[in-house]
Amino acid sequence: MNLPDSPYDQDLTDLLVAYDAELANGRILGGRYLHARLRGAPPELRRRFERARACLLMIERVWPRSGLLAVWRAGEASRCFASPTAAALAPLPRWGRGSSA
Amino acid sequence: LAARNGSVDALGQLFAQCIADLEQIARQQLSRKLKAKCDPADLVQETALEAHRDFAHFHGNTVRDFSAWLRQILLNNAANVNRSFAQTNKRNVSREMSLEQHLQRVRRIRDHAPTPTMLVLLAEERQRFEKACWQLPADMQVALHLRSHRDASFAEIGDQLNRSAEAARKVWTRAIQRLKEVVGAQDEPS
Numbered sequence A: 001m002n003l004p005d006s007p008y009d010q011d012l013t014d015l016l017v018a019y020d021a022e023l024a025n026g027r028i029l030g031g032r033y034l035h036a037r038l039r040g041a042p043p044e045l046r047r048r049f050e051r052a053r054a055c056l057l058m059i060e061r062v063w064p065r066s067g068l069l070a071v072w073r074a075g076e077a078s079r080c081f082a083s084p085t086a087a088a089l090a091p092l093p094r095w096g097r098g099s100s101a
Numbered sequence B: 001l002a003a004r005n006g007s008v009d010a011l012g013q014l015f016a017q018c019i020a021d022l023e024q025i026a027r028q029q030l031s032r033k034l035k036a037k038c039d040p041a042d043l044v045q046e047t048a049l050e051a052h053r054d055f056a057h058f059h060g061n062t063v064r065d066f067s068a069w070l071r072q073i074l075l076n077n078a079a080n081v082n083r084s085f086a087q088t089n090k091r092n093v094s095r096e097m098s099l100e101q102h103l104q105r106v107r108r109i110r111d112h113a114p115t116p117t118m119l120v121l122l123a124e125e126r127q128r129f130e131k132a133c134w135q136l137p138a139d140m141q142v143a144l145h146l147r148s149h150r151d152a153s154f155a156e157i158g159d160q161l162n163r164s165a166e167a168a169r170k171v172w173t174r175a176i177q178r179l180k181e182v183v184g185a186q187d188e189p190s
Helices: A009-024 A031-037 A043-062 A067-073 B008-029 B040-053 B063-088 B099-112 B116-133 B138-149 B154-161 B165-187
Strands: none
Touching (some): A009 A031, A009 B165, A043 B116, A043 B138, A043 B165, B008 B040, B008 B063, B008 B138, B040 B063, B040 B138, B116 B165, B138 B154, B138 B165, B154 B165
């Protein structure tokens, strides 16, 4: 069962890889980051990203990679939310650059 | 074995059949002190990763052969971990932290120490999550494992999967999406 290709597959991959890199560095980013990253994103992409992001957070909870996340794993997520850096808030290219192979 | 013919789904199913056995062996093989530092589930994941990588060298024909082969890999890994721990258990200056770092860590643990209930919930969530992982195709399992346990780059993941870094990114993204579906399906009332 393969997921159907979508014009936003590449965008989704880029978003998830970027978010995962932040998580790997112990940075759990929320509102401002998501607002900046998803600015202008189509609803389908937003919905898919939110679902996948929830899964990334779950992975980080059960297989934590950093000390900070280990703390968050203990149920203190709200205290650990980080502020996004300027780089993390950088604008992304236009959405829907074609379906993936 | 369909897995011998290159079916990654069949290989995943084979792993799923053997996982309970492997987890039990992993628990038995790790010394009590070491269990606090190395989760038996990690040892099983490591074994699965090696088995996937070296599957071309498996010459058996039955599930029983496969199980025995996995067991041997696991025993070797457990022996390596136990040996490595025995060697590095001595004082290691490079790993020592400054007093301030130590105090910060103590404060953090004290302030955020999980309750027994939280630990139980986390253990349940991890169990559910890992069960879902085993239902994914083998290449997705490898991508997830390498990314989360080894902090591997996508180029490194691609090397393991004999694919490009870009293809590895896509495998990993699809693994995340598929995992969400599987976990969601598990959570639905039957």
